Amino acid sequence: MSGTYLGMPAFPAAAREAVGNATLRGNLRHATHTIRAKRAKAVSEVSDWAELREAGRRIKDHTLRHLDRYLVQLEESVTAAGGVVHWAADADEANDIVTQLVKMTGESEVVKVKSMATQEIGLNEALEAEGIRAYETDLAELIVQLGKDRPSHILVPAIHRNRGEIRDIFAREMSEWGRPAPEGLTDTPAELAEAARLHLREKFLRAKVGISGANFMVAETGTLVVVESEGNGRMCLTLPETLISVVGIEKIVPAWQDLEVFLQTLPRSSTAERMNPYTSTWTGTTDEDGPRNFHLVLLDNGRTDTLADEVGRQALRCIRCSACLNVCPVYERAGGHAYGSVYPGPIGAILSPQLRGTGSEIDASLPYASSLCGACYEVCPVAIDIPEVLVHLRERVVQGGEVTRAGNKVVLRPAKGHAAERAAMRAARWAFLHPGALRTGQRAASRTRRFHPRSLPGPGRAWSGTRELPPVPAEPFRDWWQRTRGGKDGDR
Amino acid sequence: MNSRERILGRVRRALADAPAEETPLSRDYLREHGQRTAAETVDLLAENLADYRALVHRCGDRELADLIMRLLAERGSRTVLVPPGLPPYWLTASDVTQVHDRAASTAHELDRVDSVVTGCAVAIAETGTLVLDGSPDQGRRRITLVPDHHICVVRVPGQVVSSVPQGLERLDPARPLTWISGPSATSDIELDRVEGVHGPRTLEVILVGEN
Numbered sequence: 001m002s003g004t005y006l007g008m009p010a011f012p013a014a015a016r017e018a019v020g021n022a023t024l025r026g027n028l029r030h031a032t033h034t035i036r037a038k039r040a041k042a043v044s045e046v047s048d049w050a051e052l053r054e055a056g057r058r059i060k061d062h063t064l065r066h067l068d069r070y071l072v073q074l075e076e077s078v079t080a081a082g083g084v085v086h087w088a089a090d091a092d093e094a095n096d097i098v099t100q101l102v103k104m105t106g107e108s109e110v111v112k113v114k115s116m117a118t119q120e121i122g123l124n125e126a127l128e129a130e131g132i133r134a135y136e137t138d139l140a141e142l143i144v145q146l147g148k149d150r151p152s153h154i155l156v157p158a159i160h161r162n163r164g165e166i167r168d169i170f171a172r173e174m175s176e177w178g179r180p181a182p183e184g185l186t187d188t189p190a191e192l193a194e195a196a197r198l199h200l201r202e203k204f205l206r207a208k209v210g211i212s213g214a215n216f217m218v219a220e221t222g223t224l225v226v227v228e229s230e231g232n233g234r235m236c237l238t239l240p241e242t243l244i245s246v247v248g249i250e251k252i253v254p255a256w257q258d259l260e261v262f263l264q265t266l267p268r269s270s271t272a273e274r275m276n277p278y279t280s281t282w283t284g285t286t287d288e289d290g291p292r293n294f295h296l297v298l299l300d301n302g303r304t305d306t307l308a309d310e311v312g313r314q315a316l317r318c319i320r321c322s323a324c325l326n327v328c329p330v331y332e333r334a335g336g337h338a339y340g341s342v343y344p345g346p347i348g349a350i351l352s353p354q355l356r357g358t359g360s361e362i363d364a365s366l367p368y369a370s371s372l373c374g375a376c377y378e379v380c381p382v383a384i385d386i387p388e389v390l391v392h393l394r395e396r397v398v399q400g401g402e403v404t405r406a407g408n409k410v411v412l413r414p415a416k417g418h419a420a421e422r423a424a425m426r427a428a429r430w431a432f433l434h435p436g437a438l439r440t441g442q443r444a445a446s447r448t449r450r451f452h453p454r455s456l457p458g459p460g461r462a463w464s465g466t467r468e469l470p471p472v473p474a475e476p477f478r479d480w481w482q483r484t485r486g487g488k489d490g491d492r
Numbered sequence: 493m494n495s496r497e498r499i500l501g502r503v504r505r506a507l508a509d510a511p512a513e514e515t516p517l518s519r520d521y522l523r524e525h526g527q528r529t530a531a532e533t534v535d536l537l538a539e540n541l542a543d544y545r546a547l548v549h550r551c552g553d554r555e556l557a558d559l560i561m562r563l564l565a566e567r568g569s570r571t572v573l574v575p576p577g578l579p580p581y582w583l584t585a586s587d588v589t590q591v592h593d594r595a596a597s598t599a600h601e602l603d604r605v606d607s608v609v610t611g612c613a614v615a616i617a618e619t620g621t622l623v624l625d626g627s628p629d630q631g632r633r634r635i636t637l638v639p640d641h642h643i644c645v646v647r648v649p650g651q652v653v654s655s656v657p658q659g660l661e662r663l664d665p666a667r668p669l670t671w672i673s674g675p676s677a678t679s680d681i682e683l684d685r686v687e688g689v690h691g692p693r694t695l696e697v698i699l700v701g702e703n
Contacts, residue, residue, distance in 0.1 A: 027682070034683050051521035058517045065510055068503045081666070087495040139689055140680035156680055163681055189681040193689050200690065205599040221665040231637060231676040231691025238633045238668075239599050249499065256665045260657040261521070271679065274540065275619035275656075278691065279671035280633075286668050288595035289632040300495075304502035310510070407502040 008340030010365035012466070015334035024160055024335055031159045032326045038272035039323060039379070045274070046264065055261045057383040060317035063252050064307060070219040070252045071298065077222030081284025083294040088246075090301050090406070095126035097297050098211065098244055102132050105242050107208045113226060113233045114138035115213030116154065116320055117246045117299055119342040120355075123211070134211065135177070135203050137232035139196050146173040152336025152344060154322035155270050160335055163187040174199050200232065210236035210291065214247045215319065216262060217296075220255045223283045224296070227266060227276045237280050243291035248299050250307075250316040262319060265381035269321035302355030308404035311392040315350050317382040322347075324376035324386060330369055339366065346376035350389040357405055358397050364415045367393035398422065420460060442476035449474065524654035525618055533617045534648045538699060540620025544674025545687055546695040552703035556645070560609060561586040563643055563696055569606035573635045577628020578609060582645065593631040602638040608692075609643045610636055613669075615652045616659040620674065622646065622697065623659060625667045633670055642692040644672070648699045 008014065018024055043049050063070055075085045088094035102110055110127070112118065112134050124134040124145075136145045143158040144151050147169040151157030158166070167187040174181040179199045185191060212233070216225040224245055226233050237243060253259065267276045285294050307313050325331045325345030336344035340362040341352040349370055353363040367390050376386040396403065398421060400414040414422065431438045445452075449472040455464040475483075493501075528536065538548045551559045564572060564586055571589045583590065591597075591605050611629035612622045622644050624630045636642050646652065653659050663669060676691030687693055 031683050046522075046525060048521040048525070055517065055519060055521055062513065062517060065507065065513060067507070068500050071500065071503070087499055089495045089498050093495060137690070138680070139678045143680070156683070158680060166681055189684040189686045192681055193678055193686040197689055201603070204690070205603060218665065223665045229676070230678045230689040232689065234633065234637050234670065235690055238637065249503075257657075257660065260660045263656050263660075273544075273673070275616075275621050275671070275673040277544070277673050277675070277677050279669075281665065281669040281671075283666050283668070286626065289626055289668055290634075298499070300499045300502065304499060304506050307503065308506035313506075404506065407498065407505070 008362045010361045011338055011369040014338035018335045018338050019333050027160055027162050028332055028335055032332045035272055035326045042268040042272040052261055052265050053381055053383055056265055056381055059258050060382050064316055073219040074217055074252055078296055081222045083284040083296055086297045088297050088299050091121035094121050094297055094299050095123055099130050101244050101295055102209055105209050109133045110209040110211050111135050111137050111203055111207040111236045113212035113236045114141050117213045117248050137200050142196055154320055166192055170195050204235040204239055207240045209242045210240040212245045214245050217252050218256055219252050223281050225281045227279045229277045234278055234280055238290045240291055242293040244295045246297045246299055249303055266319055266321055269323040269381040305404045306354040312354050312389050314384050317384050318347055323379040327375040327379050346386045350386055353393055364397050445472045446476055523657050530649040533654050534652055537615055537617035537652055541697050544620050546674050546697050548697050550699045552701055554703045556700055557581055557585040564588050564607055567641055571605045573605045573608040575610055575629055575631030593635050605639045607641040608635050608639045611645050614659050614662045615646045617652055618655050622672045624670045633668055637691055640692050641694045643696045645698045645700055648701050
């Protein structure tokens, strides 16, 4: 993944700061609770939700199991329909391909549909470095771009901003990027949306190049699918002469019919609607309707490394609905920025450390950004067992082991920060293997319980900074058992 | 080695020790939710369209031209975009200037048109969705996008299905499709729903039955 978020502090440090921000907490709480309740209602409308979820899981698993075959099939069908397929092993390569494609058109600005893949690779920054200006056209992405901010949610990237903040950003920044905000702009959502409409329309109408991602790609037919609400997607997908779509290789579904599952589960899981206002599908190019040139950039960027992990590969089923964010008690309090990635929340906590590896401090800390309550697994429309992967990744962080990085098997060393934890576990293991020593130690602990500190000194300080130390009982369990039951089994 | 070979090689190595396929995919989810007559399915479509803030009208074939005239007049539209295969009698009652859907017309020209009238390929009742597939009575994708007012005519009950699976199987993936569920909307500001950001702010749907 890109260096957009390099230098982010580990999750606990970033989260501590976020939790102290009352406005942020209020914005997040309002948003996540609203959408959580709406989603439950939308899901309850379909009586076969469990079957749809299971079908979605199986389709995705089957696709991943035969990903090589479906990638080749997709390439053939897109090419046959008039598209051009490019392959990008990492972010740099994808950015180079897109930059070259834009330069070939002779244009110096592009309009963009909201896309996680292009955020992941830092495309806007790469284009900017080559003198090409990329305009985000999704309202929330526009708020983030104008505010020189970072997205904090997969679906509603500006969820951390309230209407007053958005008004100020529009009034201050719009003139820098094009049509200024109207005089006397208030903070009503309708007026803000109208300001965005006017600001962006002039860009849509003159744009010659559009850039998008895709929610699904159908191997059988070569069809790409984008789901959205505002119509900015339709603008970018149909008005320009050239369309470039950057899509992760895991977004394939084998057959046209498979869409019937995801077009039922995705909208209900993400925006809690029966159906999102607009879905666009296109298969290559169509004479005199939409772009004349279509390029598809197939992106790896850590996905094949994730595929190589037999527990972690299930993260590649993700259809980016963001339902897991809205139910997560940790996300609700810490907010999306603390995750140091374009993928925040529970799915980000398992996706980022796999796509990027656990080498950095932030990535090594992400598997711990969870209470393992399991709510994310419950709502996931493709049944990704996020808690299972979190625990698996914690094990990897602490113990190291064999992983795949950029297609090569490497042996990971245990992460530095966990020396005390490993030492404690070794000591525990020794004590449990030596009952005499355990008994002596427990008795000593009980007798000195009044003098125990409330927090740990030295390397344990960070651990006890966020937790209460459990009080030691007045008497070890084994002594209590001896005293009350006389060490005898039976007379229950 | 080019990136295509590199990525496919990585995929194959990653899957080398993956277990063989488990049980085959069973599509044991429902083809539709609940039993309905054709008339009830149309009622559900109307209800779900209205729930998403589309304006729904119903009429017989003979009243269609008058209804379209009235809707354009109420809106104060002076120009209306017309796809090439729109049945001419739909607009005979109206004296609004007709603008024809031409490949050469620019986006700016489209932006100056007040309304657009189209048919549709299929409508899905359970989700309140209209699907356009670029057939001659629907025209190019952009004509239902740039003008602010879209009138979509649905023949009932013939063009109406119950569910997403039933809708999908009627559609041709080789055509560019646009699925429309209510007018353009955003919930990006404090999750307050606002209609009409970039697409048409007003969607009117006419359900036309036989007289």
